[in-house]
Amino acid sequence: MSELRNISCIGLGIMGGPIARHLGAAGHRLTVYNRSAQRLDKWLTANPGLAARVAQTPAEAAEGADVVITCVGNDDDLSDVVLGPSGVFTRLKRGGLYIDHTTSSARIARQISVEARDKEILCVDAPMTGSQIGAEQGTLALMCGGRPEAMRVAEPIFAAYTKRVVHIGKSGYGQLAKMVNQICIAGVVSGLSEAVRFAQASHLDMDKVYEAISGGAAQSWQMDNRWQSMSExxxxxxxxxxxxxxxxxxxxDEGRGLGVSLPITALxxxxxxxxQAIGGGRQDTSALVRRLPLPGRRPAGKNA
Structure with missing residues (x-):
């Protein structure tokens, strides 16, 4: 086992919550913080065997920590919990490690890395792929940006909840790689949605269609994990x-700055x-199929 550390986890949502659980189960000394008291209480109730310290602010979470991990919503959230007046960087010690698993802009990742360097803090931007399933099972894949010395310290921490870690390059490059990932997923989910509706309209046996096509060039993670649920x-x-x-x-936004056209992504x-307009904003991305009703039918109800 790697050296046990004092680790603070900020953000206990769908992805951050399981990450904190895996780190606690690995024996690390855990501190947790979440802005929503309801979500914090839910996490504590679901993990009664973990002796986690509860912090009242991100700064308090960073006090005495060897490692601070954030997994929050967007750039504004990240700026607040890291760079704000009660943020992580007001208390995280010199030589401490900061890891961010938020999917954010490369701009904020670079800004945080500059602040970290000035404070002699090691910093890694490490957005994830693998979905909720990967978080729960501890099999996430990370694409990381940061200095090599930061990665060397981070990799033993990552071992508790990942199956693949790739150091892409300097700070911000992890976020750029995640954008590549999301561009790919968007196209795949759109094509899969049309394929599901086409098969249903043709009155094909959906299980047999999946069996037939999932072993060839059409196969994807989305197909393997979403074909059945989309069909149902x-x-x-x-x-x-x-x-x-x-x-x-x-x-x-990044594409516009680079002069790169992303017409399929935009579509x-x-x-x-x-x-979103039909109420599916909080549903899985595979709900994209909802905008394609079967011939002769109109979408009806929450899961149509």
Whole structure:
């Protein structure tokens, strides 16, 4: 086992909550903080065997920590909990390690890295892929930006909840790689949605179609994990449409700055907006299929 550390986890949502649980189960001394008291109470109730200290502010969470991990919603949230007057960087010690698992802009990742360097804090931006399933099972994949010395300290911590860690390059590069990931997913989910509706309209046996096509070039993580639930109209789990739209917005903003055209990404982003308009914002991204009713039918109800 790697050296046990004092680790503070800030953000106990769908992804951050399981990460904190895995770190506590690995024996690390855990401190937790969440802005929503309700979510914090839910996490504590679900993990009664973990002797976690509860902090009242991000700064208090960072006090005495060897490592601070954040997993929050967006750039503004991240700036507040890290750089704000009660933020992590007001208390995290010199030589401490800061890891961010938020999917954010490369700009805020670079800004945080500059602040960290000035304070002699090691810093890694490490957005994730693997969805809620990967977080629960401890099999996430990370794409990381930061200095090599920061990565060397971070990798033993990552071992508690990942199956793959790739150091992409300097600070901000982890976030850029995550944008590549989300661009790919958007196109795949859109194509998969059309394929599901086409198969249903053709009155094909959905299980047999999956068996036939999932072993060839059409196979994808999305197909393996979402074909059945999409076929059955089940979407109340996984990575929310609202968050995917946030991520695609980041990618398109970055693309404009790079002079890169992303027409398919922009189109699928608008498709996701249609799903939001019919009440699917908190549903899994596979709810994209909801905007494609079967011939002769109209979407009806929450999971249509």
């Amino acid at each position: 109209g089940e979407f109340d789990f996984g990575f929310a449409v609202d968050w995917m739209r946030k991520d695609l917005g980041l990618a398109m 699928v982003n608008q498709f996701f907006a249609e799903v």
